[in-house]
Amino acid sequence: MIIARTKEDLRHAMREMAGDGRSIGFVPTMGYLHEGHASLLTAAREQCEVTVLSIFVNPLQFGVNEDLEVYPRDEARDVAIAESCHTDIVFIPSVQEMYPTRPLTSVKVSEITEELCGASRPGHFDGVGIVIAKLFHLVKPHRAYFGMKDAQQVAVIEQMVHDLDFDVEIVRMPTVREADGLAMSSRNVRLSAEQRHQALVLSNVLKDAGFWLKQPEMTVDSLLEAVRTEIGKMDEAEIDYVELMQYPSLQRVPANQRLLEASGTVILALAVKFGATRLIDNALYTIGER
Structure with missing residues (x-):
């Protein structure tokens, strides 16, 4: 398993692992992985020849007084889970690496972002849009896997992919729950x-x-x-x-x-x-x- 921390390292790893046209399955996450994430990685492994995981707590999708600073992180545990799922490449960039300067470009999906979490967390999905767009450009996946616990996010990303002609299939995966029914988070x-x-x-x-x-x-x-x-x-x-x-x-x-x-x-x-x-x-x- 290759761990890439810079965009250049990721591009090099992608050339090494998938440069011969092999199919790429991608799972973007904010880390602190659990069985729900593992189910996405397993599906990517089963359906694609190269599996890529990203771990990045994206500050642009957190609002004022939200839990960015206390969002749980455990890189060593995440890497161990990724390895157990036979992931090929793990991309773990810093904020400086992803946003070396303040972005002046936005990726804004209207209407479907104005309800639910979009209403209670203004700007949240603008942050989701730009980071997913950047990651799709970097990884160039054939399939990207998202859990339906974040159903609005899935709808937003599907709309962005449709409107901007990203050459990627969005794969919806069912919510994974604890034995007592609580959605894993x-x-x-x-x-x-x-x-x-x-x-x-x-x-x-x-x-x-x-x-x-x-x-x-x-x-x-x-x-x-x-x-x-x-x-x-x-x-x-x-x-x-x-x-x-x-x-x-x-x-x-x-x-x-x-x-x-x-x-x-x-x-x-x-x-x-x-x-x-x-x-x-x-x-x-x-x-x-x-």
């Missing part, structure tokens, strides 16, 4: 034992919603109210958003519409703080099919 380590227990309400209420939305009189508003009520029973929980939207367009479904009268794929997206730790989770449902 690098931020989970910051939860207290009680917060960790209460956070299970997120996965539980997503399961319940799959039954509730099939009720004949269930409207969007009544479903969202039921979800908020369940989450509100947890005294550590502070709701950022609970939304039901079409996916991947992230267009709102009319609030008073009965769900059995709607059609297509919808996402129930949640963002909830437990103490100082903000967790997101979601589920996709197909509605309106008879």
Whole structure:
């Protein structure tokens, strides 16, 4: 396994490993890897001839008073996980290496970035756009793998790839969960034992919603109210958003519409703080099919 810390080292490694036209699978991450990341690396290894992982905590996607400084990091552990997944190249650049000067160019996807995390974290997806665009140019992957826990991010990257004609296939991978249902996240380590227990309400209420939305009189508003009520029973929980939207367009479904009268794929997206730790989770449902 090759570890590259500069863009030039990465380019050299790519020429060495994939210069003969071999297929490249790419997994961009912010590190502190867990089994969810490992599932992406495993899929890349199975589907491509060369697997590339990037580890970079991107400051441009963190806002004021967000958790950039305390975001968990453990490079040695990450490298060990990458090696166990038979990764070929790990790119671990510094901030100075990725942004030697203040970027004057932005990659901004409109509309689908204006809801959910885009509304509560202004500028977040602009930071995602520029770093992913830079990484795609550097790695030149044939396939790039993203977990659906960050479903809005996946939609944003798919739109960017479509609009800018990036020659890469975006592979959606299912959310990987702990045995008790909690979605795996690098931020989970910051939860207290009680917060960790209460956070299970997120996965539980997503399961319940799959039954509730099939009720004949269930409207969007009544479903969202039921979800908020369940989450509100947890005294550590502070709701950022609970939304039901079409996916991947992230267009709102009319609030008073009965769900059995709607059609297509919808996402129930949640963002909830437990103490100082903000967790997101979601589920996709197909509605309106008879």
